[in-house]
Amino acid sequence: MRPTATSLLLPLVLSALPLSVAQAARDSVEIAFVGDIMVAETPGELIARGADPFAPLAAWLRRADVRIGNLECVVATGGTALDKPFTFRADPRTLPVLARHFDAFSLANNHSGDFGKAAFAEQLGLMRRAGLPYFGGGADLEEAHAPWIVERNGLRIALLGYVEFKPRSFEADAGRPGVAWGGEDEQVIEDIIAARTRHHADLVIPFMHWGWENEGYPSERQKNFARAMLDAGADMVVGAHPHVTQGAEIHDGKPIVYSLGNFLFNGFDTEATLTGWTLEATLDKRGVAAWRTRVVRLDENGVPHPDPEAASPCGRRGDTQPRQCRGG
Numbered sequence: 001m002r003p004t005a006t007s008l009l010l011p012l013v014l015s016a017l018p019l020s021v022a023q024a025a026r027d028s029v030e031i032a033f034v035g036d037i038m039v040a041e042t043p044g045e046l047i048a049r050g051a052d053p054f055a056p057l058a059a060w061l062r063r064a065d066v067r068i069g070n071l072e073c074v075v076a077t078g079g080t081a082l083d084k085p086f087t088f089r090a091d092p093r094t095l096p097v098l099a100r101h102f103d104a105f106s107l108a109n110n111h112s113g114d115f116g117k118a119a120f121a122e123q124l125g126l127m128r129r130a131g132l133p134y135f136g137g138g139a140d141l142e143e144a145h146a147p148w149i150v151e152r153n154g155l156r157i158a159l160l161g162y163v164e165f166k167p168r169s170f171e172a173d174a175g176r177p178g179v180a181w182g183g184e185d186e187q188v189i190e191d192i193i194a195a196r197t198r199h200h201a202d203l204v205i206p207f208m209h210w211g212w213e214n215e216g217y218p219s220e221r222q223k224n225f226a227r228a229m230l231d232a233g234a235d236m237v238v239g240a241h242p243h244v245t246q247g248a249e250i251h252d253g254k255p256i257v258y259s260l261g262n263f264l265f266n267g268f269d270t271e272a273t274l275t276g277w278t279l280e281a282t283l284d285k286r287g288v289a290a291w292r293t294r295v296v297r298l299d300e301n302g303v304p305h306p307d308p309e310a311a312s313p314c315g316r317r318g319d320t321q322p323r324q325c326r327g328g
Helices: 041-048 055-062 092-101 116-129 141-145 185-197 220-231
Strands: 029-037 066-071 104-106 148-152 155-163 203-209 237-240 248-251 254-257 262-264 275-284 287-298 304-306 312-316 323-325
Touching (some): 029 055, 029 155, 029 237, 055 092, 066 155, 092 116, 104 155, 155 275, 185 203, 220 237, 220 248, 220 254, 254 275, 254 287, 262 287, 262 304
Antiparallel strands (some): 029 275, 287 312
């Protein structure tokens, strides 16, 4: 029997784990992750009309010290759409709205190159000028694999981004812009070690774009590689791409959230694809002290809304398996 996302979870905890900034120690950091964000098509049209599609989650995002998303489109004016089923190009006017709610984005996904290398290079310049950091992509191979280092409350945190879903033609190379490819396991492990040794990070978190679309459970590849990254020194592994959530697990005391699903994305019509998770975690010098996901439901425009009554995975230091939390 195939495992299901539910089989990766454990018994229900009716009250939320305490993760508020006010309760956290002075040397801890609250970090928030969301899944796939696409600001072309309907979400882009909402922004063009002056609406803010992130408004329903704005209060939750404001509580975090660091806010991370996966930007699954290219933000540019130029380029030509590639010959693939779906291509997404957003107007640069979306960048101020993104910068209002997020501190950095992973660009490691299978839509960053939808309009070619020139459009992707244009996006990098636009994001730099907007003061919006990125990781998992860059002007060349070295920049694409470099961590984004953020310091908060005395903690130095390294974020790395990788995509494993083709087309691999989006991959960066020497002198060529693109994304960081995650299928080279040794390179990813080297990057994690380098984040610790060369960049002197206290914590390292890879944000993966992986897994099969519409599959509600992780593949053996995902499970084995996530554990290998944690064994190499990562403190938590976070994933996206399948457009559905994929369960969570704890390996050697460290959490893995395989897929957060969709966050802001139109064009979906099933309960699974219209349901996503946010993720928040309390970080300290020892790693992840506590973490929890929260359920969001996407409306007909792809805009996320919190569902405080729904249960989803959570945990704290010392747990060997995820719990479930609801509320808050």
